[in-house]
Structures are given as C-alpha cells and as structure tokens.
Amino acid sequence: MKLLLIGNYGVGNLGDELLREYFLGLRFEPFDIAQGDMEWIIVSAHPRGASEVPRLPIGVRSFFGPWWRTLREYWRCDGMVLGGGTLFTDVESPKACLLWGMHVLMARIFRKPVFLAFQGIGPFRTRRAQWWARFAVRHAAFVSVRDAASAQRARTLGAQDVVLSFDPVILMFDFAEASDQVRNALIIIPRKNSAPSFATRAASITSAAWYSTVRILSFQPDNPFETKACRAMTDALPGASVVPLTTLEELRAALKGAAFVFTERYHGAVAAYAAGIPFEVVSQGEEDKFAAFPTSVPLQELRGRVQAGEAALRKAMGLIIRQKKRELR
Numbered sequence: 001m002k003l004l005l006i007g008n009y010g011v012g013n014l015g016d017e018l019l020r021e022y023f024l025g026l027r028f029e030p031f032d033i034a035q036g037d038m039e040w041i042i043v044s045a046h047p048r049g050a051s052e053v054p055r056l057p058i059g060v061r062s063f064f065g066p067w068w069r070t071l072r073e074y075w076r077c078d079g080m081v082l083g084g085g086t087l088f089t090d091v092e093s094p095k096a097c098l099l100w101g102m103h104v105l106m107a108r109i110f111r112k113p114v115f116l117a118f119q120g121i122g123p124f125r126t127r128r129a130q131w132w133a134r135f136a137v138r139h140a141a142f143v144s145v146r147d148a149a150s151a152q153r154a155r156t157l158g159a160q161d162v163v164l165s166f167d168p169v170i171l172m173f174d175f176a177e178a179s180d181q182v183r184n185a186l187i188i189i190p191r192k193n194s195a196p197s198f199a200t201r202a203a204s205i206t207s208a209a210w211y212s213t214v215r216i217l218s219f220q221p222d223n224p225f226e227t228k229a230c231r232a233m234t235d236a237l238p239g240a241s242v243v244p245l246t247t248l249e250e251l252r253a254a255l256k257g258a259a260f261v262f263t264e265r266y267h268g269a270v271a272a273y274a275a276g277i278p279f280e281v282v283s284q285g286e287e288d289k290f291a292a293f294p295t296s297v298p299l300q301e302l303r304g305r306v307q308a309g310e311a312a313l314r315k316a317m318g319l320i321i322r323q324k325k326r327e328l329r
Helices: 014-024 069-078 096-109 129-136 150-156 170-173 196-208 224-236 248-255 266-276 299-328
Strands: 002-006 039-044 052-054 079-088 114-121 142-145 183-188 214-216 241-244 259-265 280-281
Touching: 002 014, 002 096, 014 039, 014 079, 014 150, 014 170, 014 248, 014 266, 052 069, 052 196, 069 096, 079 096, 079 129, 096 114, 096 129, 114 129, 114 150, 129 150, 142 150, 142 299, 170 196, 170 266, 183 196, 183 266, 196 259, 214 224, 214 248, 214 299, 224 241, 248 266, 259 266, 266 280, 266 299
Parallel strands: 002 039, 002 079, 039 052, 079 114, 114 142, 183 214, 183 259, 214 241, 259 280
Antiparallel strands: none
C-alpha cells in the first residue's frame, strides 16, 4: 500500500521535520493490524531521492519543476495523509490554504481518500482561506486535530467526525531529567521573522533572574533570515550563544539543564512541556496555535490523546487496506 505524506517538509524547519520523522519512523506503524506492506511517498518543498516528489505548483517558478511526478504518484497511491502542523491557516502565509487545498483537490480528482492527521486548523483572515479549509475537512475520510479550538473550527466548517488529539512530536520526548540535575540555563527560540519586541522580552527575562547560560536555538539554521534574527538576538543578549538544530537528538541535548524556555516556535513549547521545563510563548496573532496550546492539560493526558489519535488513524487506514484487498481478490 502506498500513501502520499504531505506537510511543510523540505524547508529546513526542525519542527516540521520532526513530524516527518514521526510518520516515517518506528513510532507510527499504521499497518501492523493489517499485516500489509506500506510505502510512504513524501511531498516536499525540496525533494531528494526517489521517495520524494515536489509540491503542486501555485507560482510561476514552481511550474518549471517536475511536478508531473506528483500527479503520477496521485494516480498510483492508495491515499493521502496531511501529517501534522497548522497547515490550514493564513496567519503566517496568505497562500497556505490554497497550497494544501490544491493537494486535497487532486486527491478528489483521482478519487483517493484524504486523512487529515494531528492538524491545527485556523484562524482565518480571509474568506478564501476559510473556503479551502472547508473544502478539505468536508472531503476528508478522517480528521484529527491537536487542540480544542481546531476541533471547533473543523466542526463549524463541516467535518462530521473530529478526533481531538495533540501534536505527535510530544511522544518523541520520552526522556526524563534527573531530579538532582542543576537547571540554570535559559533557552530562547526565535523565528526568522521575530519582531524586535521578542528580543526586548528576552532581555527582560534574562535580567529578571540569574542564568549561567543563555542558548539561542535555531530551528531553521540554513535560512538566512533566521541567521540574521539569531544574530540580532546575540547583539541584544551579550554572552548568549547560538545553537543550530537539525535533529531531535540535538534538540534534546540543547534542553539539558534548562530552567526556562522562551519560544516563538510551537515545537519548542511542545519540547519544553514534554521535558517539564517552564516556558513562555509568543503568539503571532489572536486565537493562533499558541493561544490554543493546552497548557492546562496534564502531560500524560496529552500523550494519551496522541495515542488515541494514532489508534483512530490506524483504524481509518485499516478500512482502506481491507477495501483494497477485496478489490484485488
């Protein structure tokens, strides 16, 4: 069985790559109940290798890429999974809902089932973005979301059944810090477009308490705008060091000894919560993904929500597998 895995992959953002790793790794094995083989084809912004294909084109330059390979995989695949992240919102990009909605449209044209897994949905600034989100949830065979606000939006948009889960990356942080470990490091996680107010607040946190170490974690170290943002942070915080991150292990190591995390990255908050580190987040707008972060929900309950979401997704996929086997008889 072949599935297309679609998300904000290939842009060098650690948070999105952790979601990709979650689906490709041993953490998620959707077909163990069906005793069948499976193959993931990744839809990526910068595909590498035979198992990755480009996104569908929505701009002039992207039309010159080998996107015909993606259409071929739509024809060959058995379904499409939009795997995690806040894809259907126009808070960060006005084109986002169009981009992901086009993939759902192609799945509809090729008559392939769509699974929306662990999604953050909304908020919306424009009716066009809301229309594409409505189109996606109404035509999905399965919808799971990572927060209550997204669940409410999905139902309002017309989703019949919505599974309330959480971001699956939280299951990838299964380490426990030693109770006697000294925690005196401040962790700061900016974005490539962090406003000056972010550095101002970081300086305020630094001056309010004593920290032996200040680490600025870069989740997108190959992006020149993020490099510039991190450099601005070191100018505002003398003595701080920049730690580029590209793997889960590097993130785990960077969090060792942390007493506090100040983050503008969603998965920075997820990692801090999983590690039991106090944290503060900076929202990008009203009712965005940070505003919906379930800080009042105990960690074990969030992990249980993800496991329930996994089970529901496996069950939905299992139905497709059994149907395929019947067709092959």
